Amino acid sequence: xxxxxxxxxxxxxxxxxxxxxxxxxxxxxxxxxxxxxxxxxxxxxxxxxxxxxxxxxxxxxxxxxxxxxxxxxxxxxxxxxxxxxxxxxxxxxxxxxxxxxxxxxxxxxxxxxxxxxxxxxxxxxxxxxxxxxxxxxxxxxxxxxxxxxxxxxxxxxxxxxxxxxxxxxxxxxxxxxxxxxxxxxxxxxxxxxxxxxxxxxxxxxxxxxxxxxxxxxxxxxxxxxxxxxxxxxxxxxxxxxxxxxxxxxxxxxxxxxxxxxxxxxxxxxxxxxxxxxxxxxxxxxxxxxxxxxxxxxxxxxxxxxxxxxxxxxxxxxxxxxxxxxxxxxxxxxxxxxxxxxxxxxxxxxxxxxxxxxxxxxxxxxxxxxxxxxxxxxxxxxxxxxxxxxxxxxxxxxxxxxxxxxx
Numbered sequence: 518x519x520x521x522x523x524x525x526x527x528x529x530x531x532x533x534x535x536x537x538x539x540x541x542x543x544x545x546x547x548x549x550x551x552x553x554x555x556x557x558x559x560x561x562x563x564x565x566x567x568x569x570x571x572x573x574x575x576x577x578x579x580x581x582x583x584x585x586x587x588x589x590x591x592x593x594x595x596x597x598x599x600x601x602x603x604x605x606x607x608x609x610x611x612x613x614x615x616x617x618x619x620x621x622x623x624x625x626x627x628x629x630x631x632x633x634x635x636x637x638x639x640x641x642x643x644x645x646x647x648x649x650x651x652x653x654x655x656x657x658x659x660x661x662x663x664x665x666x667x668x669x670x671x672x673x674x675x676x677x678x679x680x681x682x683x684x685x686x687x688x689x690x691x692x693x694x695x696x697x698x699x700x701x702x703x704x705x706x707x708x709x710x711x712x713x714x715x716x717x718x719x720x721x722x723x724x725x726x727x728x729x730x731x732x733x734x735x736x737x738x739x740x741x742x743x744x745x746x747x748x749x750x751x752x753x754x755x756x757x758x759x760x761x762x763x764x765x766x767x768x769x770x771x772x773x774x775x776x777x778x779x780x781x782x783x784x785x786x787x788x789x790x791x792x793x794x795x796x797x798x799x800x801x802x803x804x805x806x807x808x809x810x811x812x813x814x815x816x817x818x819x820x821x822x823x824x825x826x827x828x829x830x831x832x833x834x835x836x837x838x839x840x841x842x843x844x845x846x847x848x849x850x851x852x853x854x855x856x857x858x859x860x861x862x863x864x865x866x867x868x869x870x871x872x873x874x875x876x877x878x879x880x881x882x883x884x885x886x887x888x889x890x891x892x893x894x895x896x897x898x899x900x901x902x903x904x905x906x907x908x909x910x911x912x913x914x915x916x917x918x919x920x921x922x923x
Contacts (some may be wrong), residue, residue, distance in 0.1 A: 525563050527624040529608060530600055533561060540598060545638045550687060551647060552577060553594045560575070560595070560609065560619040561689065569616040584714060587683040594687050612638040629752045646699050650682055650714065653737035657721060661712035663707035667699030671743035674698075675731055675751035675758070676709030678845055679913060681836045683714065688828045690818065693905035697914055698746075705743075707734045710835035712846055713784060722841075722848040726752045728761070735765070741849040744768040744921050745863075749876065749901065750775070750849045752884065760860045769865040769888075770917055773901055775880040776858060776887060778850040783881075791850045795843055802839040816874050817901045825904060858887030866920045870909060872899035893919075 526533040532541045535558055541546045549557070559576045575582050577591075592611075593603065596660045599621075601608045608621040648666035655661055685691040698704050708715040709730050711722055719726075731754060734742075745766050747755030752774025759766040762849060779791040801809030814821070814829045821829065837845065865888045869881025877896070885893035893915050896909030903913055 519695075525625070528561070528621040529599065533557065533840045541682065542600070545599055546871060549598050550594065553591055553598060553687070554822065556591050557595045557598065558622075559754075560617065562682075564619040564621075564623060567612050567616045567618045583682070585716070586681065587714075589689055589835075590684045603732055628881065630815050646696060648682070648686055648699075651737070653733045655710065655726070656731040657726070659710045659719050659721075659726075659730070660716045661707055661710065661730050661733055663738065665703065665705050665738060667702055667704045669702045670921070671738075671740040672698060672702040672704050672746060673731075673735060673738075673740060673743050674704065674706035674713075674746045675749070675755045676707050676727070677747075677751035677754075678709075678849060679832055679836050680706075680708045680782070681713040681832060682706070682708055684771060684832060684835060688824050688832065690828050690832070690902055691905065693883075694903070698917075701918065702744075705734065705738045705739075705740060707731075711841040717838055720810065722844050724753065724757060724848075724852050724854070728757050730863060731755075731758050741765065742767050744770065746770045746772075746917075747774055748772050750778075750852060752776075753852045753854045754884055756854045756861060757862050758887075760857045761863040766863045768921060769861065769863040770868075770920065771884060772868045772903070773870065773876055773881070774884055775876050776853065776855045776884050777880070778852040780850045781853040790893065791846075795846055798843050798846060802833065802842045818904060819874060820898070820907065822898050823902060829902075854889065859889060861888045864920075865914065866894065867891050868913060868916060870892045870896045870898040870903065870907075873901050875901035 525535070529541055534541070538551075538554055539769035540549050540554065540557070553573075555577045556573065559573065559669065570588060572590065574581070589602070592609065596609050598601055599608050603611070608619060610618050612618060619717045627710040645665050650662060650664050652660050652662055662682055664686070686695060695706070707730065709727055710719045711717055740766055745755050745759060745768070747753070747770070752771040753776060755769060755771060756776070759769050779787045797809060797813070811826070811830070813833060814826050818825060818829055867881060867888070869876075869878055872876050882893065885891045896903070896906040896913055898909045900907055903910060
């Protein structure tokens with residue numbers, strides 16, 4: 518955004534310094550993603566009026582196409598940064614069918630600088646990472662959204678169920694992991710067909726289609742040889758791709774995964790579990806039913822904080838339709854790459870939390886045992902999606918970094 522000189526805005530114990538690109542609460546420096554910072558500045562500067570969605574898109578995104586969910590997630594991120602939320606709306610108020618308005622009391626003043634002093638650089642919390650979202654087409658014409666961020670050796674993350682490129686980048690569930698990886702690598706990831714920013718109206722939801730999605734992203738991103746990261750059912754997709762293109766995959770990292778879907782494990786209990794989950798999804802997916810959403814979230818991140826739980830609850834609603842959620846779940850439950858495991862040539866690291874409530878620990882062990890020379894790491898914890906602060910979080914990152922750098 519274009520600046521207006523050296524200006525500070527003071528409101529509700531916060532100080533917004535435009536030139537330094539800093540937001541502070543008292544003496545505390547608040548980490549804010551650059552796009553969120555720009556949005557906050559635009560709202561504060563235009564606090565005398567309601568700012569429409571088109572206005573925000575023109576000012577912050579320079580008129581690029583932006584989804585409704587992306588815009589909503591950015592506004593929510595601004596609210597969190599200034600200690601507000603969608604219920605209270607003390608500072609940022611939504612005006613139905615009109616837009617949003619900053620309603621807090623603001624004092625505006627020129628910032629005082631020491632003569633000759635240079636503006637401070639970015640906060641020391643880490644590099645300034647700005648992801649670029651683009652689209653490519655899979656073999657059957659389905660449009661796949663992918664994001665590219667960071668520098669260094671390429672690391673491609675396979676799409677998995679419940680992904681949203683923009684939402685995950687800000688989410689306290691996924692953001693710490695994604696930013697940690699992008700700080701050391703060129704991170705390429707994507708939303709698989711049927712969810713996120715990729716096409717939702719698709720005919721083919723199968724392992725083969727998921728592999729084609731990965732193929733299209735690799736080609737569009739122009740990465741020749743790279744490390745491949747699979748999470749949850751993304752592990753099976755990664756295995757299938759690594760066997761098909763051994764010359765491309767330099768290393769393979771698999772977390773929380775499986776070779777056999779629930780219906781392929783030869784257990785009646787697993788089949789019944791699959792049917793129960795699908796039934797719940799048919800009844801409550803995407804609905805304002807806190808009981809359903811809390812039940813589903815408690816399976817994936819039982820140890821999540823209230824903020825993480827709320828983000829995951831919201832992810833369920835914005836990432837896909839109820840029909841697609843069921844179809845994706847059914848497709849994942851019949852995946853079986855057991856026969857492919859012995860054909861994996863890339864050095865492989867397999868990690869799994871001991872008390873994972875979604876994918877049993879034994880399935881992680883089976884996955885590692887089937888891949889020649891694979892190293893297996895058992896992590897302490899019970900969250901399927903590993904969270905910053907989990908007992909196994911530090912070891913998780915250390916193992917991956919050491920493996921990719923070796």
